[in-house]
Amino acid sequence: MTVTLADVAARARVSPATVSRVLNGNYPVAATTRDRVLQAVDELDYVLNGPASSLAAATSDLVGVLVNDIADPFFGIMAGAAQSAIGETGSGRGGGEKLAVVCNTGGSATRELTYLTLLQRQRAAAVILMGGSLEDPEHLAATTVKLTKLAEAGTRVVLCGRPPAPGDTPTAALAFDNRTGARLLTEHLLGLGHRRVGYAAGPVDRTTTRHRLEGHREALAAAGVPEGPTVHGAYDRRAGYDATAELLARDPGLTAVVAANDTVALGVCAALRERGLSVPGDVSVAGFDDLPFSIDAVPSLTTVRLPLYETGVRAGRLAMGTETPSGDGPETVPAELVVRGSTGAPRG
Structure with a gap:
C-alpha cells in the first residue's frame, strides 16, 4: 500500500502542511518537530512525490555512487571511472549531464541505508553500490528491501565489485573473482x-x-x-x-x-x-x-x-543504460596474477 503524506503526518502527530515544510525545507520548523517528522518518514519508508514528469518512474538527473572509503584508491578509481562514463551520456532533462554524487559510507551499515533512503526520496535515475558488502543478515535484508523499492520506482541498480545478496535483483552486477x-x-x-x-x-x-x-x-x-x-x-x-x-x-x-x-x-x-x-x-x-x-x-x-577503471566505466554505462548486461545473472570480472619483485624463493 502506498504511504501518503497524510500517513506521515498522522504518525508524527503534525499537520500535512508541516510534513511538507520539513521535506521541502522552505519554511522554518522547530528541531523537535522536524526530528519527529523525519523519524516517521523513515519508519513508513515514505517517498516524496516529485514533479509530474517524475511520478511514473525515477527520472531525475541524480545518480548515487556508494563507496566504503573514497580515500581508498580501490574506490576512488572505480568511482572516478563511473562518473566519467555517466558524463558521457548527456541525457539529463533539458539535454544536460546526469549529476553523479559519491556517497562515502565509511563502512557504516547505517549510513549505507541512509544514503539509499535519500536517493529513493530523490527518485535517483540510478544507484551504483561499489565494493564488498557487510555480511550481516539483518543489514542484508534491509538493503534488499531498499534496492527492491528503488528498482520498482524505475531506478537502475548496479552492483560493482559486489556480489548480490539473496533476494537482490539488480539491473546489473559486476562481481570480482x-x-x-x-x-x-x-x-x-x-x-x-x-x-x-x-x-x-x-x-x-x-x-x-x-x-x-x-x-x-x-x-x-x-x-x-x-x-x-x-x-x-x-x-x-x-x-x-x-x-x-x-x-x-x-x-x-x-x-x-x-x-x-x-x-x-x-x-x-x-x-x-x-x-x-x-x-x-x-x-x-x-x-x-x-x-x-x-x-x-x-x-x-x-x-x-x-580491472578497476574498466569495471567502473562499465558500471557507469550500465547505470545509464548505454550498455546492457551480458547475461541474466551477475557477471564475474576476472582477476590476473601479476608477479613482481616482492616475492621470491625462501632462503634455505
Missing part, C-alpha cells in the same frame, strides 16, 4: 617453495575479505600445506603494519605474508624493514588489487590485478 585471484596468488608462493605463509586479512565481516581468504585456503588445502596465522584488520597501511607484529609473534619462522590489499601490503613491508628483515630475501610479501603505486613500491609488489 576474488577467490580465484587469491588462489592464484597463494599458488604462486607455494610454487616458489613457501610453506609457512601468514595472512594479513581485511575486516572479518566483509564479503571481499571472506572470498579472498577462501581462495587462499583452497590453495593451501590443495597442496596439503597447513594454514598459517591469520590476523584481521582494516584495509589500510596501519592494519598491515600492526598485523605483521602479531603474525611474527605467532610464527617467527614465516617466510611469506599475503596481504588483504596493496595498501595493507605496504604496511607489512614497513614493519618487516623495521625489524631488519628484507623483502623478499627474508619474507616475501604479496598484495591484491594492483593499485597504481604497486609497481613503484620498493620492491615492486607482486599482486592480483583487478
